[in-house]
Amino acid sequence: MLVVKKLLQYTPCDVSDALVKYGVSNGGYIPNLVKQSGPDSTVVGQAYTVLYAAKSDPRPAIKESYIDIIPQGAVLVMALAPELQLPHAPYVRVNNALYGGLMSTRASYRGAAGSVILGRIRDLDEHRELKYPVWSYGVGSTAPGPVVKVVGINVPVEIRVQLMEIDKDFETIKVNAGDYIVADKNGAVVLNQGHPKFHDILEYIPKRVAADTLVSEDIKKGKPAAESQKQRRANL
Amino acid sequence: MLVVKKLLQYTPCDVSDALVKYGVSNGGYIPNLVKQSGPDSTVVGQAYTVLYAAKSDPRPAIKESYIDIIPQGAVLVMALAPELQLPHAPYVRVNNALYGGLMSTRASYRGAAGSVILGRIRDLDEHRELKYPVWSYGVGSTAPGPVVKVVGINVPVEIRVQLMEIDKDFETIKVNAGDYIVADKNGAVVLNQGHPKFHDILEYIPKRVAADTLVSEDIKKGKPAAESQKQRRANL
Amino acid sequence: MLVVKKLLQYTPCDVSDALVKYGVSNGGYIPNLVKQSGPDSTVVGQAYTVLYAAKSDPRPAIKESYIDIIPQGAVLVMALAPELQLPHAPYVRVNNALYGGLMSTRASYRGAAGSVILGRIRDLDEHRELKYPVWSYGVGSTAPGPVVKVVGINVPVEIRVQLMEIDKDFETIKVNAGDYIVADKNGAVVLNQGHPKFHDILEYIPKRVAADTLVSEDIKKGKPAAESQKQRRANL
Numbered sequence: 051m052l053v054v055k056k057l058l059q060y061t062p063c064d065v066s067d068a069l070v071k072y073g074v075s076n077g078g079y080i081p082n083l084v085k086q087s088g089p090d091s092t093v094v095g096q097a098y099t100v101l102y103a104a105k106s107d108p109r110p111a112i113k114e115s116y117i118d119i120i121p122q123g124a125v126l127v128m129a130l131a132p133e134l135q136l137p138h139a140p141y142v143r144v145n146n147a148l149y150g151g152l153m154s155t156r157a158s159y160r161g162a163a164g165s166v167i168l169g170r171i172r173d174l175d176e177h178r179e180l181k182y183p184v185w186s187y188g189v190g191s192t193a194p195g196p197v198v199k200v201v202g203i204n205v206p207v208e209i210r211v212q213l214m215e216i217d218k219d220f221e222t223i224k225v226n227a228g229d230y231i232v233a234d235k236n237g238a239v240v241l242n243q244g245h246p247k248f249h250d251i252l253e254y255i256p257k258r259v260a261a262d263t264l265v266s267e268d269i270k271k272g273k274p275a276a277e278s279q280k281q282r283r284a285n286l
Numbered sequence: 287m288l289v290v291k292k293l294l295q296y297t298p299c300d301v302s303d304a305l306v307k308y309g310v311s312n313g314g315y316i317p318n319l320v321k322q323s324g325p326d327s328t329v330v331g332q333a334y335t336v337l338y339a340a341k342s343d344p345r346p347a348i349k350e351s352y353i354d355i356i357p358q359g360a361v362l363v364m365a366l367a368p369e370l371q372l373p374h375a376p377y378v379r380v381n382n383a384l385y386g387g388l389m390s391t392r393a394s395y396r397g398a399a400g401s402v403i404l405g406r407i408r409d410l411d412e413h414r415e416l417k418y419p420v421w422s423y424g425v426g427s428t429a430p431g432p433v434v435k436v437v438g439i440n441v442p443v444e445i446r447v448q449l450m451e452i453d454k455d456f457e458t459i460k461v462n463a464g465d466y467i468v469a470d471k472n473g474a475v476v477l478n479q480g481h482p483k484f485h486d487i488l489e490y491i492p493k494r495v496a497a498d499t500l501v502s503e504d505i506k507k508g509k510p511a512a513e514s515q516k517q518r519r520a521n522l
Numbered sequence: 523m524l525v526v527k528k529l530l531q532y533t534p535c536d537v538s539d540a541l542v543k544y545g546v547s548n549g550g551y552i553p554n555l556v557k558q559s560g561p562d563s564t565v566v567g568q569a570y571t572v573l574y575a576a577k578s579d580p581r582p583a584i585k586e587s588y589i590d591i592i593p594q595g596a597v598l599v600m601a602l603a604p605e606l607q608l609p610h611a612p613y614v615r616v617n618n619a620l621y622g623g624l625m626s627t628r629a630s631y632r633g634a635a636g637s638v639i640l641g642r643i644r645d646l647d648e649h650r651e652l653k654y655p656v657w658s659y660g661v662g663s664t665a666p667g668p669v670v671k672v673v674g675i676n677v678p679v680e681i682r683v684q685l686m687e688i689d690k691d692f693e694t695i696k697v698n699a700g701d702y703i704v705a706d707k708n709g710a711v712v713l714n715q716g717h718p719k720f721h722d723i724l725e726y727i728p729k730r731v732a733a734d735t736l737v738s739e740d741i742k743k744g745k746p747a748a749e750s751q752k753q754r755r756a757n758l
Contacts, residue, residue, distance in 0.1 A: 077664025115512030139375030139611030192313025276587030351748030375611030428549025
């Protein structure tokens with residue numbers, strides 16, 4: 051919880067700056083999510099993952115109701131099996147919504163921190179009335195039941211996204227149960243719990259934020275950005 | 287009009303729940319539309335369809351002005367010929383806007399219920415000032431005249447969307463003139479006028495909404511979602 | 523500056539109408555941009571272009587800080603090398619943000635008119651607090667440094683977009699340094715400085731706007747749109 055409390059003071063952009071410093075060139079960013087509801091402040095929590103697959107998938111449907119066991123403080127990270135994902139919009143092959151208002155009502159009751167849905171959601175008004183934070187790729191109106199089933203809870207999930215290499219179709223971002231999710235209107239960042247420099251990353255964040263606050267002040271006084279960035283970030 | 291009056295009390299999500307019950311696994315959802323203007327409440331009307339094709343299309347341009355004959359209470363559903371549609375964003379091959387402020391001004395005067403444009407629109411401020419509801423895939427600045435022409439009014443229109451099967455490129459959703467369109471910030475649903483269970487669907491909606499209102503209350507009191515859903519929906 | 527002052531009275535839609543009149547069938551529209559910050563009014567300025575390429579690109583990185591030399595009144599137009607662009611969403615292969623809050627802080631200090639980023643941006647709150655106008659394809663959280671470098675300032679930039687021809691992958695829109703950019707919530711339009719009919723275009727805009735204002739008034743009084751458009755635009 052100390053980690054969560056620390057991260058709540060920063061933004062996903064701040065976390066990405068620290069991840070870049072420690073070798074993560076994409077800054078842990080999970081692209082293409084839209085903030086659909088919830089307050090303006092940063093949301094932080096450890097990932098509680100739910101994996102959906104096609105009803106025809108050989109794996110059995112999980113009997114438990116994932117939402118009834120979501121831990122307090124967790125961020126729900128819900129993804130489709132990789133073959134149902136697309137690196138281009140609408141980012142999923144499934145036009146049914148994966149998640150809706152009753153799920154946020156229950157998540158909110160159980161004290162979850164937020165829901166990051168790598169798919170469509172429905173019932174926009176309900177999430178907003180609850181002031182419960184939800185991110186999604188898009189919206190929908192139809193429940194998931196007719197086309198997909200839950201096949202995993204707290205399993206690692208893989209997210210297919212565009213990559214710079216022209217001869218490959220996609221890159222995969224992995225989210226493990228327990229990884230830290232930091233999200234706001236800029237989107238969501240995953241901070242791998244097992245990153246070998248985890249504590250260095252946490253310690254770097256406030257130093258970098260302090261330096262960049264000074265850069266911002268310098269620029270507002272007329273100093274060139276490049277000069278100020280060089281000076282203020284010199285010891286980082 | 288009785289059907290419209292009934293549906294106005296519900297949301298597209300409610301209609302989709304009923305369609306799923308009667309075998310429509312996508313719940314009639316027309317994906318990827320963005321609500322661009324109009325009040326927060328649900329919009330309902332029978333589809334008045336307009337089909338645009340490339341100027342090079344062998345079909346002649348229709349001489350009549352589609353907007354000058356839009357019926358009172360109708361929802362304009364405007365689509366491009368299928369070969370100009372894409373299952374991925376921006377969802378159309380046409381960067382010109384299909385529809386603009388003067389069209390909403392006329393539609394509003396004639397008492398149309400709203401416009402669902404499967405393409406780009408322009409003049410965002412004008413639709414908003416009119417408080418006339420418009421949905422579209424995206425925005426633009428350029429009139430349609432230089433690149434497309436109207437080739438059909440009140441003909442069936444086909445909408446190409448993503449589908450779950452990996453070996454096919456797209457699935458087609460059909461909207462016929464007279465089908466019911468129910469739309470809000472979650473997007474638009476088509477309720478086929480000729481659905482063999484049309485009246486059962488209409489009767490199911492209020493029962494399901496009543497049950498789910500109780501589920502929501504149960505959850506807010508701490509009852510697990512799965513248990514409450516099972517009980518409250520038992521007789522549906 | 524007289525041109526800018528003139529264009530500030532109109533919208534991108536008005537400019538596109540004039541460009542169509544003079545043979546530009548796409549109306550100069552740069553599709554798929556989202557307005558992320560800044561006031562509601564139209565933004566106009568001459569393009570100051572910045573070109574990013576992959577770090578592995580054979581061209582050397584430019585040493586100067588592009589933002590420290592942005593001219594007063596300019597609109598920053600930032601693009602990726604064509605091979606890093608996509609004609610479909612997310613429109614770029616790069617998940618890192620190209621542009622962030624410190625850059626808008628400096629641009630704002632130097633009196634730039636706005637920033638049109640053909641890629642992702644980060645720090646949404648900072649641009650909004652500055653009331654500095656920014657457009658982008660999407661958002662991000664990670665700085666560009668680890669993956670791309672600036673390889674050109676005030677070079678022509680090419681933007682890959684969808685086109686109607688089914689057998690081609692994309693069409694290219696060109697923006698030269700000094701071209702006029704006119705942008706609002708409908709997106710951004712480029713008015714080529716070297717268009718052979720540049721002054722005719724500028725003169726056409728107010729006449730067309732005046733005519734269409736009368737059309738709007740006619741329609742509000744009940745006149746059919748087609749009839750009014752024919753009459754009011756007869757001498758244009």
